Amino acid sequence: MNDLERRLREARAAGRVLATYSPAEKAELLEEIAGALERAEEEIIAENRADLAEAAERGTDSALLDRLALDPDRIAGMAGGVRAVAALADPVGSVDGGGRLTNGLEIVRTRVPLGVVAVVYEGRPNVTTDAAALCLKSGNAAVLRGSRIAERSNTVLGRVLVRALEAVDAPPAAVTMLGTDRDELRAMIAAKGQIDLVIPRGGEELKAFLEEHARVPVIFAAAGNNHVYVDASAEPGMAREITVNAKVQRPGVCNAAETLLVHRDAAPAVLADLVHDLEDNGVELRVSAEAKAALGNGAESLADASEDDYATEFLALVMAVHVVDSLEDAIAHVNEFGSGHSEAIVTRDLEAAETFRHLVDAAAVYVNASTRFTDGGVFGMGAEIGISTQKLHARGPIGLTELTTTKYLVTGDGHVR
Amino acid sequence: MNDLERRLREARAAGRVLATYSPAEKAELLEEIAGALERAEEEIIAENRADLAEAAERGTDSALLDRLALDPDRIAGMAGGVRAVAALADPVGSVDGGGRLTNGLEIVRTRVPLGVVAVVYEGRPNVTTDAAALCLKSGNAAVLRGSRIAERSNTVLGRVLVRALEAVDAPPAAVTMLGTDRDELRAMIAAKGQIDLVIPRGGEELKAFLEEHARVPVIFAAAGNNHVYVDASAEPGMAREITVNAKVQRPGVCNAAETLLVHRDAAPAVLADLVHDLEDNGVELRVSAEAKAALGNGAESLADASEDDYATEFLALVMAVHVVDSLEDAIAHVNEFGSGHSEAIVTRDLEAAETFRHLVDAAAVYVNASTRFTDGGVFGMGAEIGISTQKLHARGPIGLTELTTTKYLVTGDGHVR
Numbered sequence: 008m009n010d011l012e013r014r015l016r017e018a019r020a021a022g023r024v025l026a027t028y029s030p031a032e033k034a035e036l037l038e039e040i041a042g043a044l045e046r047a048e049e050e051i052i053a054e055n056r057a058d059l060a061e062a063a064e065r066g067t068d069s070a071l072l073d074r075l076a077l078d079p080d081r082i083a084g085m086a087g088g089v090r091a092v093a094a095l096a097d098p099v100g101s102v103d104g105g106g107r108l109t110n111g112l113e114i115v116r117t118r119v120p121l122g123v124v125a126v127v128y129e130g131r132p133n134v135t136t137d138a139a140a141l142c143l144k145s146g147n148a149a150v151l152r153g154s155r156i157a158e159r160s161n162t163v164l165g166r167v168l169v170r171a172l173e174a175v176d177a178p179p180a181a182v183t184m185l186g187t188d189r190d191e192l193r194a195m196i197a198a199k200g201q202i203d204l205v206i207p208r209g210g211e212e213l214k215a216f217l218e219e220h221a222r223v224p225v226i227f228a229a230a231g232n233n234h235v236y237v238d239a240s241a242e243p244g245m246a247r248e249i250t251v252n253a254k255v256q257r258p259g260v261c262n263a264a265e266t267l268l269v270h271r272d273a274a275p276a277v278l279a280d281l282v283h284d285l286e287d288n289g290v291e292l293r294v295s296a297e298a299k300a301a302l303g304n305g306a307e308s309l310a311d312a313s314e315d316d317y318a319t320e321f322l323a324l325v326m327a328v329h330v331v332d333s334l335e336d337a338i339a340h341v342n343e344f345g346s347g348h349s350e351a352i353v354t355r356d357l358e359a360a361e362t363f364r365h366l367v368d369a370a371a372v373y374v375n376a377s378t379r380f381t382d383g384g385v386f387g388m389g390a391e392i393g394i395s396t397q398k399l400h401a402r403g404p405i406g407l408t409e410l411t412t413t414k415y416l417v418t419g420d421g422h423v424r
Numbered sequence: 425m426n427d428l429e430r431r432l433r434e435a436r437a438a439g440r441v442l443a444t445y446s447p448a449e450k451a452e453l454l455e456e457i458a459g460a461l462e463r464a465e466e467e468i469i470a471e472n473r474a475d476l477a478e479a480a481e482r483g484t485d486s487a488l489l490d491r492l493a494l495d496p497d498r499i500a501g502m503a504g505g506v507r508a509v510a511a512l513a514d515p516v517g518s519v520d521g522g523g524r525l526t527n528g529l530e531i532v533r534t535r536v537p538l539g540v541v542a543v544v545y546e547g548r549p550n551v552t553t554d555a556a557a558l559c560l561k562s563g564n565a566a567v568l569r570g571s572r573i574a575e576r577s578n579t580v581l582g583r584v585l586v587r588a589l590e591a592v593d594a595p596p597a598a599v600t601m602l603g604t605d606r607d608e609l610r611a612m613i614a615a616k617g618q619i620d621l622v623i624p625r626g627g628e629e630l631k632a633f634l635e636e637h638a639r640v641p642v643i644f645a646a647a648g649n650n651h652v653y654v655d656a657s658a659e660p661g662m663a664r665e666i667t668v669n670a671k672v673q674r675p676g677v678c679n680a681a682e683t684l685l686v687h688r689d690a691a692p693a694v695l696a697d698l699v700h701d702l703e704d705n706g707v708e709l710r711v712s713a714e715a716k717a718a719l720g721n722g723a724e725s726l727a728d729a730s731e732d733d734y735a736t737e738f739l740a741l742v743m744a745v746h747v748v749d750s751l752e753d754a755i756a757h758v759n760e761f762g763s764g765h766s767e768a769i770v771t772r773d774l775e776a777a778e779t780f781r782h783l784v785d786a787a788a789v790y791v792n793a794s795t796r797f798t799d800g801g802v803f804g805m806g807a808e809i810g811i812s813t814q815k816l817h818a819r820g821p822i823g824l825t826e827l828t829t830t831k832y833l834v835t836g837d838g839h840v841r
Contacts (some may be wrong), residue, residue, distance in 0.1 A: 023759075027782060106804060112793060114803060121815050122785070123559060189664070203815055222635075224816045246840040252840035342440075364833055365444060368539070374835025376529060386531060398620055398829035399539050399641045400817040412815035415803070416781055420794025421662040423669035 011194050013199040015123065015150070017180035022122045022148035024178050030097040033144055036175050037093035040143075041086040043171040044136065047163070048082050050134045054163040055132065062156050074130045075157055085136045088390075092140040095389035098407040099146045105415075113418045118411040120146030121203040125195060126392065127152045127217070129209035132160040138206075139168055139182050141392050145410035149335040150202065152185040152192055156210075185390030196221040203412075206405070208393055226401055226409075229370075231261030231348035232320045233378045236363070238354035239272035239280070245375060246277050246353040247284050252377040253351065255288045259322050261394060262349050262381040264312045266317055268337045274301035274330050282309075285326060295329040317344040334359050345369060347396040348380035370396055370403040428611050432540065432567070433619040434597035439539045439565035441595050446516040450561055453592050454510035457560075458503040460588040461553065464580070465499050471580040472549065479573050491547045492574055502553045505807075509557040512806035515824045516563045522832075530835045536829040537563030538620040542612060543809065544569045544634070546626035547579040555623075556585055556599050558809050562827035567619065569602040569609055571626075613638040620829075623822070625810055642827075643818055645810030648678035648765035648788075649737045650795045651781070653754045654698070655771035656689035662792060663694050663770045664701050669794040670768065672705045676739050678811055679766050679798040683734055683744040685754045691718035691747050699726075702743060712746040733762040751776050755783045762786060764813040766795035787813055787820040 008016075028036070039052050046049070055077040062072055104116035124147040126138040132233055142149035153161040172179050185191060193216075196205055202223040207213050235253050237246040253264035267285075269278050278301055285292060293312040294302070302309075315326040317340070317386030331337045341350050351373035352363040360374045371381045381403065383391025387405030395401045401409035425433075445453070461468070479489060521533035541564040543555040552568055557565035570578040582601030589596050602608060610633075613622050619640040624630050634642050652670050654663040670681035684702075686695050695718055702709060710729035711719070719726075733744040734757070748754045759769050768790035769780040777791045788798045798820065800808025803833040805823030812818045818826035 023783065083806070108802070108804070218639075224814070226661040226816075242838075248838060248840050256841055312642060366440065368440075369831070371832040371834055373834045375837065376834055376839035377841055378837075380529060380834060381832070381840070385525070387525070397641070399643075402830050403832050407439075412819050414797070415788040415820050417788055417790045417793055417797060419790065419797075420799070421659075421665060422793035423665050423797040424673055424794055 010200070011191055012201070014180065014183050015195070015198055017178075017181045018123045018148040018150055019201060021178035021180040022120065022146075025143065025148060025181055026099070026120045026146045028146060033097065033146070034093050036143060036172065036177055037089050037140055039175050040168060040171040041089040041093070041141065042135070043167050043174070044082055044086040044089065047167045048079055050169070051082060051160065052077055052079070052161050054159040057158045058157055062316040067156065071130065071156070075132070075160070077132060077160065081133065085133050088133065088137055089140040092144050092390050093139075095144065095407060097144070098411050103413070110422060111420065112422050115416045117416055118408065119414045121410060121412050123148045123150060123201065123203050124410060125150035125152065125202050125205045127192065127205060127207045127209065127213065128197075129154040129213065130157065132157045132164060134208060135161050135164045136168070136190065137390070138392060141390060141407060141410060143181060145407045147203075148181045148183065148408055150183045150185065150195065152195065153187070155187040158187050159341050166331050190413065193220050196223060196225075198362075199223055204410075206392055226393070226395050226397060226405060229261055229348050229396035230320050230346045231263065231394070231396075232266075232318065232344060232346040233262065233264045233349045233351075234266045234268055234341050234345060235264045235351045235353065236268040236341065237270060237273050237277060238334060238352055238356060238359050239270040239339075240356040240359065241277065241353040242271050242355060243277040243280065246273070247280055249351065249353055249375070249377050250281055251288060253379055254285060254290055254326050255324065256377075256379055258324050261323070262379050264326070264351070264378050265319065265321050266329065266344070267330070268340060269298070269301070269330050270334070270337065271301065271332050272331055278302055278330070283329065289324050293325065293326045293327045295327070296331040298328045301330045334362060338363060342366075342368050348394065349373065351376065351378050370394070428608055428615070429618070431597065431600050432612070432615055434595075435540045435565040435567055435600045436618060438595035438597040438736070439537065439563075440579050442560065442565060442598055443516070443537045443539075443563045444586060445563060446831065450514065450563070451510050453589065453594055454506050454557055454649050455584060456592050457553070457557065457588040458506040458510070459497055460562055460584050460591070461503040461506065461783040464584045465496055468499060468577065468580050468584070469494055469496075471500065471576040472751060475574055475576045484573065488547065488573070492549070492577070494577065496827075498550065501813050502550050505550065505554055506557040509554075509561050509807050511798070512561065512824060514561065520830070527839060528837065529839050532833045533830050534833055535825065538827060538829050540565045540567060540619050541827060542567040542569065542619050542622045544609065544613075544622060544624045544626065544630065546571040546630065547574065549574045549581060551625060552578050553585070555809060558824060558827060560598060562824045564620075564827055565598045565600065567600045567602065567612065569612065570604070572604040575604050610637050611760060613640055613642075616640055621827075623809055641664045643810070643812050643814060643822060646678055646765050646813035647737050647763045648680065648811070648813075649683075649735065649761060649763040650679065650681045650766045650768075651679045651683045651685055651758050651762060652768045652795065653685040653692050653758065654687060654694060654771065655751060655769055655773060655776050657773040657776065658687075658690050658694065658770040659772060660694040663690070664697055666768065666770055666792070666794050668701050668705060670796055671707055671743050672741065673703060673794075673796055679794050679796050680739070681743070681768070682736065682738050683761070685757060686715070686718070686745070686747050687754065688718065688747055688749050690713075695719055695747070699745065707740045708742045710742065710744045710825045712744070714747040715745045718747045737763065751779060757778060759783075759785050765811065766798040767789065768793065787811070
């Protein structure tokens, strides 16, 4: 047995212990982790400085350095995040079905931990403690694998987590921090039967690596190629507010909008204003021929929108703008180019709202609201480990419940068939 | 675009139409299918005879020929199965969460069809109509791929299904029957974005093929390496009834038991009787050294149990018998060798029951009842397309609800973040 196999076996055994923990025991563990983070502030910052120095030496750009950097405030934020997870409702043991059969057999469907959950992530060291807290709270052992750039920071955070586990007599393998060796990652995501779920949080390269090599179940955190569709009957002011919010309020996140679709009949009243609003907010536009025609004089100078633009999640202050002939065309465009994340219609027409809701194929469909609300915290799930656009197991925010599975508990009195 | 791509696109489009069907429209469609099956009895039997003749010529064994054969009774049974699915509660549109946020935003989590569900199966032609009915009732387009031995039968059944779809003006691609070409199967299970779920129903070879080649989501219908554990405090009569039922009542199915575990302290009162009961019912035993020691004189002649036996799903009148020192050892044995399907304890001890329930890692855990109850019909799900031992999306019987996903419907009044 190699070192990875041994560690995954220990994680499995630790998960079996965690599965028996009461909510109070998990609260005690998470409070210990939060306190241990606060107490280890100097130690963490020292290691983080070493990561930062090495990254700066390699010419890492300043945005990435900022994501990597820890200071007392950020460490306090990490401890606060752990306490926030501790305060959430415990998903384990909740009953979501069951009943008594005519033969008297009693069936209860209850939620149980998955077992061992691996999270593979890039950049920010706070993911280490967030992911650990969510896994532990849902009764799972966590296998964590951060990126090379944060290796020292993650190593010390792993030490702090294990110290906290030991302080409350929890099995230390309940948080198993892997190194950044690529072959080990490849072996881990192929460890069938040892890992119950892998959640990758990172860019397209990481996603492609998992698609190619993973032999254990994976839920991909999502890309969000989202649309705001301004229907013929939209209230112009609302259309402008929602569009600007969905694009501008935080353009780098997966629930931001990437393409604006406007119904031909709404264009005269609202399209020019929308273009101005977006440009005023620094948004670079890619405008279709149909939209230019609707805008009329002066629109020729705007950049053209291509099919590639429609298919792109810009994650930046860039937006494609297109005019469609009908609600049906808008829905077809969304279903062709969207990534199934968050889609919004602005309308005053009940039938249009219902049609959009029913026919758009996405995790979250909005009527008269910004796409920016798709978020585990906003949706009342307390915290999320990512947002899924797949249809199996978890669609939308992946919260504590999605880190559990079910077990049928059947009680008889000598029942046979 | 090749023929398969074209057909999968048509299936996707048909699924979008089915997703809008009301429960009444689906009931009408399924009733039309049931009637069409009855009306096509002669046509179906003629094609089935050709399959049977060809299979007999190739020397197919009689059990398999029996599974393949259709007669008026079996066709009536297929029609009855479709009507039974029609009578189930419609999972689409059911609301399983939601609420109003403090900002007034309204969130409703509702069940929606997956889209396109493929079922790959072997042998029995009745799977064709069962699978079609379950997919259509849950609002999904069905892509069906049966085995070569039943090709003519499945082709005519596919024709009957399409005829029924056309009779009620439903899109004919809502049931897409593929041929038995291996390369086409391989292409289909790799068709990312075109197929939302593949469910294989067949032997280990089919499963291995999908594990190797599938690039779309798969839920594997389960193997059931299940145990009956007779605890120290078990009531002997109940232990005997449950053990015999779990092993003998239908040994070829996945919820039958394969290994009997007996606590050392229960062995004197019950082990010899259990061995006699099983042998009287024609069960071939594989007995561990510990069990032989507990049985004493005369046990030497029994066949030995190996670790391979513990790991084998016999699906026949064969059972491994082992004596364990403790409840903990029983649980460890179950978690090591079991496939996570159905596990039973016979006990009068509350703590033992609770410990077994909590620590055994399986889809269904039984206290004082036979493992044979794990079944979608028995569990009140009406019908099942298989039983899953995986932990994501569906664990246990896969019924209509498991053939759907969720969609968050969010309604605002100009809400922005």
